[in-house]
Amino acid sequence: MAGIRFFSTFAPNYAKIKEMNIDFDKCGGLVPAIVQDANTRKVLMLGYMDKEAFDKTIKTKKVTFWSRSRQCLWTKGETSGNFLNMVDIKIDCDNDTLLVQAIPDGPTCHTGTDTCWGETNDGFDLAFLKELQDFIDKRKEQMPEGSYTTSLFKDGVNRIAQKVGEEALETVIEATNGSKEKLVYEASDMIYHLIVLLTSKGLRIEDVVEELHKRHDPNWDKKRREAKARGEMK
Numbered sequence: 001m002a003g004i005r006f007f008s009t010f011a012p013n014y015a016k017i018k019e020m021n022i023d024f025d026k027c028g029g030l031v032p033a034i035v036q037d038a039n040t041r042k043v044l045m046l047g048y049m050d051k052e053a054f055d056k057t058i059k060t061k062k063v064t065f066w067s068r069s070r071q072c073l074w075t076k077g078e079t080s081g082n083f084l085n086m087v088d089i090k091i092d093c094d095n096d097t098l099l100v101q102a103i104p105d106g107p108t109c110h111t112g113t114d115t116c117w118g119e120t121n122d123g124f125d126l127a128f129l130k131e132l133q134d135f136i137d138k139r140k141e142q143m144p145e146g147s148y149t150t151s152l153f154k155d156g157v158n159r160i161a162q163k164v165g166e167e168a169l170e171t172v173i174e175a176t177n178g179s180k181e182k183l184v185y186e187a188s189d190m191i192y193h194l195i196v197l198l199t200s201k202g203l204r205i206e207d208v209v210e211e212l213h214k215r216h217d218p219n220w221d222k223k224r225r226e227a228k229a230r231g232e233m234k
Contacts, residue, residue: 038087038101082106
């Protein structure tokens with residue numbers, strides 16, 4: 001699987017965003033806009049938008065606020081270059097607070113930290129599995145030529161299943177006789193091919209997570225036996 005690169009695949013519904021009924025009047029023409037990293041889900045900052053800032057954000061795809069101190073529009077990154085590239089915008093149940101999902105070009109805070117709370121916004125957490133799943137879904141949908149993932153889908157489920165088995169065996173070998181670094185490498189290959197296999201069957205990695213969540217219930221085994229007794233599962 002060497003040489004494969006993953007990227008974000010977002011498809012925001014701009015028509016739906018433009019139709020949001022935002023209550024700008026409730027707070028004197030401004031609404032709070034919470035900015036969240038679209039990949040890591042970390043909260044990056046809080047700003048305020050008026051109607052003009054909102055419209056400019058949609059038009060330019062660069063998150064823009066109304067600066068209360070300077071009393072003017074302010075596109076985040078216009079001086080530092082650390083833009084927030086808009087991915088999606090959602091509105092809360094009261095129509096007076098926005099959740100802006102964006103991909104930052106660099107540190108968000110003017111102090112140089114990743115977030116305005118001094119947190120490190122690294123993307124190397126379990127949330128990346130969803131991004132990887134979205135990437136593989138997109139590959140299956142578009143089937144671009146020259147893609148390793150595309151070639152797997154073209155080879156069919158039997159070949160994909162075989163690859164999962166091969167990578168699982170290599171993972172076991174590294175666990176028993178290899179190094180930690182090689183174990184992580186082979187385990188990564190195994191998980192990648194497993195997600196491809198799930199996708200080929202119309203499933204997602206979240207379906208596995210849901211099953212694991214069910215099993216985390218201390219009474220899971222009891223509930224499973226009861227379901228089998230009722231004939232609800234084999």
